[in-house]
Amino acid sequence: MKRYSLHILSAMLLVTGACSSDVAGESGTAVGMPSFDGAVHTQVTPLTITAGQSVTVLCSVMDGSMVPLDRPTVVTVTPAEGTQLQGDQITMTRSGLVQVACALADGSAVDATPAVVTVNPGPTTKTVATVNPTVVEAGQSAVASCSVQDTYGNEVQG
DSSP states (O other): OOOOOEEEETTEEEEOOGGGOOEESOOOOOTTOOOOSEEEEEEEEOSEEETTOEEEEEEEEEETTOOEEOOOEEEEEESOTTEEEETTEEEEOSOEEEEEEEEETTSSOBOSSOEEEEEEOOOOOEEEEEEESSSOOTTOOOEEEEEEEOTTSOEEOO
């Protein structure tokens, strides 16, 4: 059984999960770290989901001869808002495009081709009406508009 723990390093939230993977809101390479002669690969399935659903992330590390290595990895998610890691699953609630990339935990290598997940809004659960301006004098007009949102506040088109 893997152990899950929470670390805050350099204003990044890292959640340790399966395959020693973490989720962080920013990506990058640590300064002064040793170089890595190999490759880090990210596999995410599925690549299109509905808000509230999850994807599975698999990180693999290969040396320069493409021999698999057992090295600790982290997963960077951009944007991190609306994402939650649980094991090797990332649940996403914010609609839009989300980049997911694996990296070595020591920062010496990052997958240069992150997976891009499309998160579509969920079904309509509420209607939001707005009036502008909110106070109107007699004889003046105001503009009213309505939008529909899913459970997570994502605007639903149509």
